[in-house]
Amino acid sequence: xxxxxxxxCRAAMADPAHRGLAGHTKALPRLEVLAKSLAGARGAxxxxxxxxxxxxxxxxxxxxxxxxxxxxxxLTRLGVPVxxxxxxxxxxxxxxxxxxxxxxxxxxxLPHRGGAEFARQQLEEFCPSxxxxxxxxxxxxxxxxxxxxxxxIEELVADAEPLFLExxxxxxxxxxxxxxxxxxxxxxxxxxxxxxVRFGSRICARQQADHTLVAGVSNWWGxxxxxxxxxxxxxxxxxxxxxxxxLLGAVLEAGGADGETARADGTVDGMPxxxxxxxxxxxxxxxxxxxxx
Numbered sequence: 651x652x653x654x655x656x657x658x659c660r661a662a663m664a665d666p667a668h669r670g671l672a673g674h675t676k677a678l679p680r681l682e683v684l685a686k687s688l689a690g691a692r693g694a695x696x697x698x699x700x701x702x703x704x705x706x707x708x709x710x711x712x713x714x715x716x717x718x719x720x721x722x723x724x725l726t727r728l729g730v731p732v733x734x735x736x737x738x739x740x741x742x743x744x745x746x747x748x749x750x751x752x753x754x755x756x757x758x759x760l761p762h763r764g765g766a767e768f769a770r771q772q773l774e775e776f777c778p779s780x781x782x783x784x785x786x787x788x789x790x791x792x793x794x795x796x797x798x799x800x801x802x803i804e805e806l807v808a809d810a811e812p813l814f815l816e817x818x819x820x821x822x823x824x825x826x827x828x829x830x831x832x833x834x835x836x837x838x839x840x841x842x843x844x845x846x847v848r849f850g851s852r853i854c855a856r857q858q859a860d861h862t863l864v865a866g867v868s869n870w871w872g873x874x875x876x877x878x879x880x881x882x883x884x885x886x887x888x889x890x891x892x893x894x895x896x897l898l899g900a901v902l903e904a905g906g907a908d909g910e911t912a913r914a915d916g917t918v919d920g921m922p923x924x925x926x927x928x929x930x931x932x933x934x935x936x937x938x939x940x941x942x943x
Contacts, residue, residue, distance in 0.1 A: 652682060652881075652940075653879045653936075654881055654936040654937065654939060654940040655681040655682045655685070655703050655878060655881060656678060657932065657933075657935075657936040658681060658682075658874045658877045658878055658881075658933050658936050658937075659678045659679060659681055659874065660678075661870065661874065661929050661932040661936075662745065662863070662865050662870040662871045662874035662929070662933075663675060663678075663864060663865060663866060663867070663870075663878045663931050664870070664874070664929060665866045666866065666921070666925060667735060667794055667866070667868055667919065667920060667921055668685055669829065669846075669866065669919075670846040671829060671830060671831055671842060671843060671845075671846055671847055671864055672674060672829060672864050672865055672866040672899050673841070673846075673866075674842055674845070674940050675839070675842060675864040677859060679862075679863055681874075681878050682878070682881075682882070684825070684861060684875075684878065685878035685881060685882040685883050686873065687780070687823065688725070688730075688780060688878075688879060688882075689728055689730075689879055689882045689883050691725065691730045691778070691779045691780045692730075692731075692775055692777070692778070692779045693730065693731045693732070693733075693777060693779060693780075694722075694725050694730055694731070694732050694733075694779070694780045694781070694782060694878035695732075695733055695735065695772075695773070695776065695777055695778045695780070695781040695782070695813065695817065695822070696718050696721065696732060696733070696734045696735070696755075696781075696782050696783075696784070696850030697734075697743060697781070697782070697783040697784070697786045697810050697813060697814070697834065698714045698715065698717075698718035698724055698734065698735075698736050698740070698783075698784050698785060698786055699714065699735070699736035699737050699739070699740030699741075699743075699760075699786055699808070699810075700713070700714055700740070700787055700833075700869060700909060701737070701787075701798075701803060701806040701807060702740040702797075702908075702909045702912055703825045703912065704791040704907045704913075704914075705912075706755060706905065706911045707905075708739045708741070708806055709739065709742070709743060709905045709906055709907055710736070710739060710740030710741075710742070710743035710744060710901075710905075710906055711743075711785075711906065711908065711909030712742075712743075712873075712901055712902070712906045712907065712908050712909065712917070712918045712919075713785050713829075713867055713868050713869050713897065713905060713908075713909055713918050713919050714784055714785035714868055714869065715743050715744050715746070715747035715867035715897070715901045715906065716747060716751075716869045716872060716873075716889075716894060716897050716898065716901070716918075717742070717754075717784050717786075717827070717870070717871060717872020717873060718734060718747075718782075718784045719734070719744070719750070719751035719752045719872075719897070720751045720752070720873060720876050720888075720889050720897075721750050721751075721784070721872045721873075721875050721876055721896075722734055722748065722751065722752035722875040723752035723754075723755070723780070723887075724875070724879050724880075724887035724888075725753055725755075725879070726752055726754040727748060727887060727927065728879065728887075729777075730882055731776075732746065732752065732754075732755040732756070732771035733756045733757075733758055733772075733776055733778070734745070734752070734755055734756065734757045734758065735753070735757075735760050735772075735810065735813060736757070736758075736759070736808070737758060737759070737760050737762065737807060737808025738759060738762070738808065739806055739807075739808075739811075740772055741757075741759060742904045742905055743904045743905065743906040744757060744799075745757055745904070746900040746901055746903065746904035747818045747897055747900060747901055749773045749900070750893075750896065750900055751889070751893075751897060752811055752934075755802070756940040758772070758867070759807060759808075760808035760810055760813070761808065762808050762809060762811055763809050764809065765792075765808075765809035765811070765813065765924075766811070766812040766816070767809070767811040767903040768809075768813075769812040769813040769815070769816040769817075770816055771780050772813065773813070773815075773816050773817060773820055773822070776843050778817070778822055779822060779823060779831050780823045780824075780825065781814065781817040781822050781823070781824045781825065782824075782825045782826075782827065782875075783812070783814060783824070783825070783826050783827065783835045783859070784827040784828075784833075784868055784871065785827065785828065785833055785868035785869075786810055786834040786873055787807045787810075787832060787833065787834065787855075787914070788801060788810075788811070788814075788826075788831055788832060788833055788834035788835060788837075788855025788857050789811055789855065789856055789857070790832070790852060790853055790854060790855060790856060790858065791854070791856050792852075795807045795832075795855050796832050796849070796852060796853040797832070797853075797909075798830045798848070798849075798850070798853070798909075798910070799831065799849070800849035800852050810834055811834065811857065814834055814835060814857055814859075815857070823858040823860050823861070823864065824860045824861070825859055825860065825861045826838075826855075826857075826859035826861070826863065827863045827865060827868050827871040827872065828855075828862075828863075828864065828865065828868055829852055829864070829865045829866060829867055829919070830843075830847055830853070831847050831853065831854045831855065832854065832855055832856055833851040833855055833868070834857055835855065835857045835858065835859035835862070836854065836855045836857075836859070836862060836864075837854065837855050837856050837857050837858035837859075838858045838859065838862045839854070839862055840854045842864075856932075863875075866921060866929075867918060867919045867921070867926065867929075869918065869926065870926075870929050873888060873889070873929070873930055873933055876888045876889070876933075877933040877934075877936065877937050880937045880939055881936075881937060884941070886937060886941070888930070888933060888934055888937060889930070890934075891927045891930060891931065894923075894926070894927065894930060895923060895927075898916065898918070898923060900913050902916065904915075908920060
């Protein structure tokens with residue numbers, strides 16, 4: 651793998667908060683191969699939306715809207731049709747991010763329950779080649795969705811699993827992004843989740859994606875895939891620091907909250923924006939170096 655792809659991997663997989671999973675994941679994904687496959691996709695389904703209880707209600711958390719929507723924007727700029735799916739509790743935050751980052755992508759609402767027929771219909775009509783789930787709750791071995799604290803959020807989560815499973819049955823390439831192991835498609839990381847994540851045995855998702863991308867913060871792999879697509883396509887598809895700051899502001903204005911603290915104070919997964927922008931800058935430097943070489 652070329653050095654620039656490796657640098658993007660290491661930035662996305664940094665673990666400055668010592669949360670455990672990314673810091674103990676030694677194997678790097680085959681990012682260059684994955685990026686070239688995504689760049690030539692005939693259509694991409696993106697699933698996102700992790701609900702969090704706050705004092706003002708149930709809303710979508712700040713980790714995820716940025717990563718999924720900048721990725722959607724990068725793909726549409728390459729001519730790839732994109733459909734984003736989320737639940738009602740997270741819809742407003744995703745829509746705010748989509749308007750800024752991916753206005754050409756379509757946003758669809760997942761049914762709260764009974765999504766099998768919905769999934770068949772959507773994939774039959776759209777015919778995607780790729781599905782990416784980023785920071786979306788996945789059901790554990792007992793069929794329940796849990797947050798990172800081991801608390802059930804099953805009643806808050808719309809039915810995304812049928813869309814993921816139907817994609818697998820149709821031969822759609824599936825990619826899972828997560829930072830705690832309780833996210834849709836992260837089942838291949840179970841040994842690491844059980845060993846290094848608090849409540850890992852209880853919360854680890856049962857679904858297994860074709861490609862598992864373990865992040866320090868899930869947004870970072872959304873950016874990482876944008877960076878990898880930039881390298882594959884020979885053009886800059888990453889957001890700037892100013893654009894990311896504006897997007898986070900829009901998500902907060904739409905009611906979003908930090909999933910770790912349940913507060914709307916500008917943090918993401920308990921870390922200030924400056925930490926996240928440093929990761930983004932590492933990726934931007936890798937892409938710029940490749941373009942200038």
